[in-house]
Amino acid sequence: MYILGISCYYHDASAALLKDGVVVAAAEEERFTRKKHDTSFPLNAITYCLKSQRITMGQVDAVGFYEKPFLKFERLLGQHVQMFPKSLKTFVSAMPSWIHEKLHIRKSIKKLGYEGEVYFIEHHLAHAAASFLVSPFKKAAILTADGVGEWSTTTWGIGNEKEIQLLGEIRFPHSLGLLYSTITAYLGFTVNNAEYKVMGLASYGDMDKKTNSYYEKLKQVVDIKEDGSYTLDLKYFKYHYADRMPSQAMEKLLDGPTRKKETEVAQRHKDIAAALQLILEEAMTAMLKDLSKKTHYQNVVLGGGVALNSVYNGKILRNTPFKRVWIHPNPSDGGSSIGVALYIYHTILGKKREKQHQLSHAYLGPAFSTEEIQQFLDARGIRYSKFKNQQELIASTAKMIFDNKVVGWFQGKMEWGPRALGSRSILANPCNPQAKELLNEKVKHREHFRPFAPVVCADDALKYFDCDKPLPEITDFMLMVYPIKKEWHKKIPSVTHVDGSGRLQTISRKQNHLYYEVIKAFGKLSKIPILINTSFNIRGEPIVCTPADAYTCMMGTGIDCLVMGNFLIKRSDNEQDQWNSEHDAKD
Amino acid sequence: MGIHKKKKGNVALFFVGTQEGIKSFGESIQTLVNTILLTIVYLGGVGTAWLMCKISGRTFFTGKPQQEAKTYWEPLDLKKKPIEEYRRQF
Amino acid sequence: MVTEAGKRVQEFYNKTPFPDYELERFKTKEDLRIAAYPFAEILDRSIPENASIIDVGTGTGQLSAFLSLRRKCVWGIDFSDGSLSKARKLKEQLKLKSWTLKKVDLLDTEQIEAIGRKFDYVLCMGVLHHTGYTHQGFENILRLLKPGGYIGVGLYNTYGRIPLQIRKFLAKTIFKNNNILNNTIKDWFIRMQIGNIEDKERARGWWSDQYLHPYETTHSVGEVLKWFKGNQIDFYQTVPSSTLFDDTSLETAGVWNTTSQKYPSFLARICKQIAWIWQTHQEGGYWITFGKKKI
Numbered sequence: 001m002y003i004l005g006i007s008c009y010y011h012d013a014s015a016a017l018l019k020d021g022v023v024v025a026a027a028e029e030e031r032f033t034r035k036k037h038d039t040s041f042p043l044n045a046i047t048y049c050l051k052s053q054r055i056t057m058g059q060v061d062a063v064g065f066y067e068k069p070f071l072k073f074e075r076l077l078g079q080h081v082q083m084f085p086k087s088l089k090t091f092v093s094a095m096p097s098w099i100h101e102k103l104h105i106r107k108s109i110k111k112l113g114y115e116g117e118v119y120f121i122e123h124h125l126a127h128a129a130a131s132f133l134v135s136p137f138k139k140a141a142i143l144t145a146d147g148v149g150e151w152s153t154t155t156w157g158i159g160n161e162k163e164i165q166l167l168g169e170i171r172f173p174h175s176l177g178l179l180y181s182t183i184t185a186y187l188g189f190t191v192n193n194a195e196y197k198v199m200g201l202a203s204y205g206d207m208d209k210k211t212n213s214y215y216e217k218l219k220q221v222v223d224i225k226e227d228g229s230y231t232l233d234l235k236y237f238k239y240h241y242a243d244r245m246p247s248q249a250m251e252k253l254l255d256g257p258t259r260k261k262e263t264e265v266a267q268r269h270k271d272i273a274a275a276l277q278l279i280l281e282e283a284m285t286a287m288l289k290d291l292s293k294k295t296h297y298q299n300v301v302l303g304g305g306v307a308l309n310s311v312y313n314g315k316i317l318r319n320t321p322f323k324r325v326w327i328h329p330n331p332s333d334g335g336s337s338i339g340v341a342l343y344i345y346h347t348i349l350g351k352k353r354e355k356q357h358q359l360s361h362a363y364l365g366p367a368f369s370t371e372e373i374q375q376f377l378d379a380r381g382i383r384y385s386k387f388k389n390q391q392e393l394i395a396s397t398a399k400m401i402f403d404n405k406v407v408g409w410f411q412g413k414m415e416w417g418p419r420a421l422g423s424r425s426i427l428a429n430p431c432n433p434q435a436k437e438l439l440n441e442k443v444k445h446r447e448h449f450r451p452f453a454p455v456v457c458a459d460d461a462l463k464y465f466d467c468d469k470p471l472p473e474i475t476d477f478m479l480m481v482y483p484i485k486k487e488w489h490k491k492i493p494s495v496t497h498v499d500g501s502g503r504l505q506t507i508s509r510k511q512n513h514l515y516y517e518v519i520k521a522f523g524k525l526s527k528i529p530i531l532i533n534t535s536f537n538i539r540g541e542p543i544v545c546t547p548a549d550a551y552t553c554m555m556g557t558g559i560d561c562l563v564m565g566n567f568l569i570k571r572s573d574n575e576q577d578q579w580n581s582e583h584d585a586k587d
Numbered sequence: 588m589g590i591h592k593k594k595k596g597n598v599a600l601f602f603v604g605t606q607e608g609i610k611s612f613g614e615s616i617q618t619l620v621n622t623i624l625l626t627i628v629y630l631g632g633v634g635t636a637w638l639m640c641k642i643s644g645r646t647f648f649t650g651k652p653q654q655e656a657k658t659y660w661e662p663l664d665l666k667k668k669p670i671e672e673y674r675r676q677f
Numbered sequence: 678m679v680t681e682a683g684k685r686v687q688e689f690y691n692k693t694p695f696p697d698y699e700l701e702r703f704k705t706k707e708d709l710r711i712a713a714y715p716f717a718e719i720l721d722r723s724i725p726e727n728a729s730i731i732d733v734g735t736g737t738g739q740l741s742a743f744l745s746l747r748r749k750c751v752w753g754i755d756f757s758d759g760s761l762s763k764a765r766k767l768k769e770q771l772k773l774k775s776w777t778l779k780k781v782d783l784l785d786t787e788q789i790e791a792i793g794r795k796f797d798y799v800l801c802m803g804v805l806h807h808t809g810y811t812h813q814g815f816e817n818i819l820r821l822l823k824p825g826g827y828i829g830v831g832l833y834n835t836y837g838r839i840p841l842q843i844r845k846f847l848a849k850t851i852f853k854n855n856n857i858l859n860n861t862i863k864d865w866f867i868r869m870q871i872g873n874i875e876d877k878e879r880a881r882g883w884w885s886d887q888y889l890h891p892y893e894t895t896h897s898v899g900e901v902l903k904w905f906k907g908n909q910i911d912f913y914q915t916v917p918s919s920t921l922f923d924d925t926s927l928e929t930a931g932v933w934n935t936t937s938q939k940y941p942s943f944l945a946r947i948c949k950q951i952a953w954i955w956q957t958h959q960e961g962g963y964w965i966t967f968g969k970k971k972i
Contacts, residue, residue, distance in 0.1 A: 043926060043929070046929055047926075047928050047929055050722065050928075050929055051718075051722065054721065054722050054726070054747065055722055055931075056719070056722050056723050056929060056930060056931025056932075056934065057929050057930055057931065057934070058723065058930070058931055058933070058934045059725075068675070068676055068677050069676050070675075070676040070677035071676075071677045074677070075647075077633075077636075078647035078648075079647065079648075080629070080633050081633055081636045081637050081640055081647065082637075082640070082646060082647045082648065084629075084633055084634055084636075084637035085629075085630075085634070085637075088626065088629055091625065091629045091633065092621070092622050092625045092626060092629065095621075095625050095628075096621055096625075105676070106676075110925075111924055111925055111926055112925075112926055112929040112930060113925050113926065113927075113929055113930020113931065113934045114929075114930075115935075117674070118674070119673040119674065120673060120674070120675065120676050121673060122665055124665070125665055152663070155663060155665075156660070157663075157665070163666065163667055164665075164666070164667075165664075165665065165666040166663050166664075166665035166666075167662070167663055167664065167665075168660040168661065168662060168663050169660070169661055169663040170659055170660065170661070171648065171661060172648060173648055173650070174648075174659065222652075223652030223653075223654075223659075225656070225657065225658050225659055226657075227657075227658050227660065229658045229659035229660040230659055231649075231651075231652045231653070231659045232650075232652075233650065233651055233652055234650030234651070235650070240648070240650075344673075347667055348667070348670060348673055369707050369711070370707070371705060371707040371708050371711055372707075372711050375711060
């Protein structure tokens, strides 16, 4: 039985395919169209899912869409009616898309060549399902938090076997996600794209509630009750009638106008980022504590875009009574395509949850065979060499990284979700104190305050990081930030953030043995089996998908070489294809 | 990206350029017409609804914190429903 | 049934097998898989893994070989020794155990019956219009189809082939049936139509098949629909579509998909076939009709 899940039209359009309840293929549309956060109907992603199973829509038994479009439209109209006439501009810009696309989902699905059942589930149910139904838990408490779905922005509930019940909500316009986005915009970053930058910036600010004056200021903006439920004072916001920029009242409160992009990030901005993080953590912790009290469950799952806040995720088990936590590797709207498909399979169609349905890795995208890669290289006249065997590949890659080369790593099936996890990664030496500057200036063109993430073998994690014990499974998805043990700070400076933390990825041999072996081989040379793992893309572009994308990225940046399948391609050997990506880099 | 730029002849460029220009002009007209029509709909339709809501006192959401409230959680009962409910877009 | 046209066609394909390819291109099964044309890939996904398929007029067998990669029973039949010999080399090179090749003249009902079995899917792509007895050929190959089985027939279209017929006339005048590919103008002429092809044998095979073929006929959609009706075949769709304003995505819908198209009216057919004059000119006015045999 095949079930296709679709998510699109707001941000991160994606498609996912289940075969008998197991996720067999999933990908975001942006990877195919090369347009970051592409929101359009995910035809390419759907085509990929079908091709991966060698089927057409004729063999698909059910299709699911991740929200209820008419309910969302009703909320939107309600916004416009209440905020008349301030919302004229948004009305005029948003309506064409609704009229042509968003109210015609069934038509778009029919164009795929499908006339079977189409199911629509509530937005937050899709978030809850994406996390709970593929988690290792039979029973769990559920908390979802994002910008907004139809009306809900935050919900709590319980999951039990194949049933999910959401029992409480906070409704639009009161939204942690939108609060975070507004401050992101205030700090001069792009909304729905750069919230994680604000999270990284927070560590440079004052993380003490008592001394950070902006914490008290932001407490005027959001009232958090003892049970964690919250409400916003709308006079500080504009998103309920216009865009997500802060209002004048917010600018006055925060002592200055919105920061212009590419201008200097002052200490004030860092403190505001820190204050925001403190507020988010306060609200989330209170909600989770209350949830634990209400449900008496030991396990909790989180969903929605707010669950991407890995700095907070690393504190959940320490600060709340929960013993285990699980989060989908793609917890924002992109992951809801899996969520709706799972909900259809287990909850609507009543199929039992079994062990094989658990999501133990995120390698769900397209892979390319040796022949396909070779055909690409030969057709473009690219100079390359081929590794004799896997041992040579592992040893050479580890040696190149140890020699402080920046290595593009392209292996196997592309990752699902916003993080690179060893399929489409750029690898570098974390012991090299210049690595961070090198990567930022030559490759990623990122802001200097953004940290790089370490990858470590699962069996070594507890030696280097102050993690929760036992190690949560979701460190495999780079969803947790933990303190790096003090004695290693100076030894791996390039992945140690200013506050001594690292957003680690753990990897087991079973999940990705090639990646695992490279890390171990590097460890033999450097005595520290940890690598810098950053996403394989240029700033402003989605993570690479095909061999062509990978080659183009390498040739436009300072990446020294590309290990793609069994092939080694050096930048210096192919001067004719070099170009300068810095010129075109966007946020 | 910058690697493979196909060289086009001047004649081809002229045709492509003209085509794009016409397309862009058409899109501008469409945007203008959409804007005018939607503004009329907004002022007429949404405006009328706003007036009626003002008279009846109906609001869709509140904007201020309430000190006396114990919780901001609102009850929700989203659980498994009859299959017909999932076929609906609302 | 040995016909005059048949003899000429057989001789032609013995000399220039089609589709032609360099055998050394296919060192592994994966090489064969990635070389599949986009439409062959769609066909493969539209047919279940456990189905039995026969490709009538398989030529050098690239399509049937590809379809056999993940199936247990795929046959390829043809009457050209030259073509089958290349196919057999490919079979041996890649050890394609589930692919059966047999020399059969599709116009000879005895030879068809001698195959001794029926199939879930019968494909006949770009073959019947070279026989001179297209309708008879169609009815013959139906003998190979199980009740409830699926058929796909590819033919040249009466309207869609017009541009190629004009080009053919010009080509004959300029190149005078020359089969050597070193001529620069001819090279450019070929590349203009089918793009840059590294595989010289494939380019030569295509040129021969499109421009130098000794015998071909053209047919209309209405004609084929009549054959379907007369032989208890339910019409499913044509590729390209015969329905006006059909924007279904072929890549996701696949073929033999009941949702795709309604039975095209006379007016729709005419409009569409006229449009094919420029829409299908690169494929030489080629179109495929898909149907299902009634049980």
